[in-house]
């Protein structure tokens with residue numbers, strides 16, 4: 001079993017801030033060089049890059065929209081050219097739009113646009129990066145892929161008004177399970193299913209407090225706790241197609 005990641009390179013998507021940033025810092029803390037992607041958060045990306053480099057590893061921040069597969073190709077090429085290989089992929093990037101079914105039903109173009117965007121970010125890009133980088137990892141004899149899904153994919157407790165996010169997170173769970181089969185035994189593919197971690201900034205604080213009260217452990221999960229789950233899978237030789245459900249025990253409640 002690995003105890004450090006010295007000499008390895010990790011690629012983390014959507015990681016300028018919030019949970020993705022914590023994942024980069026945890027992997028860097030074990031010695032991995034980090035390539036991370038951002039779309040709009042350029043200032044946060046710069047500051048995350050500086051913080052990563054202060055840990056004594058090499059870091060590369062790549063701007064790119066993951067819904068554009070040419071951009072994915074460019075980022076994979078740049079990462080490989082800079083570090084020689086990518087050994088670890090964490091599909092973290094996400095988008096969380098409210099999509100009431102009445103609005104989706106009323107306008108086909110609206111449905112098509114929003115559905116395509118959610119499929120692209122939660123399924124198409126993770127699958128594309130997974131096959132591009134996963135096959136290279138397999139050829140190199142070692143690799144790790146971790147997909148960040150959502151507790152709903154494990155708990156089967158969907159909530160209303162976010163149907164496109166939830167449907168495509170179920171899809172990402174499917175991407176994990178099928179890639180685990182395709183890439184074994186050299187590459188492991190696992191997923192992490194978080195509950196409430198960092199609420200979107202636009203959420204009403206009182207509504208967040210009501211959600212928190214419904215969680216059996218009466219607390220939200222810290223980004224560093226999701227990052228610790230990523231390390232657990234990356235360092236383990238014994239798990240593929242597995243899921244870590246980290247949600248404060250929210251199994252008995254919908255929220």
Ligand SMILES: NC(=O)c1ccc[n+]([C@@H]2O[C@H](COP(=O)([O-])OP(=O)(O)OC[C@H]3O[C@@H](n4cnc5c(N)ncnc54)[C@H](OP(=O)(O)O)[C@@H]3O)[C@@H](O)[C@H]2O)c1
Pocket residue numbers: 013014015016017018019020037038039040041042064065066067091092093094095096121148149150151193194195196197198199200
């Ligand atoms: N936060 C929670 O409580 C929670 C709960 C359950 C599951 N999760 C899952 O945990 C992961 C991290 O959560 P989070 O809340 O930290 O994520 P987030 O803030 O919603 O998104 C992370 C980053 O994804 C990037 N992104 C979105 N669309 C993109 C695109 N088309 N191309 C490239 N990057 C794109 C954004 O980058 P820019 O800012 O650079 O545009 C954003 O900063 C996600 O997969 C999320 O679904 C989170």
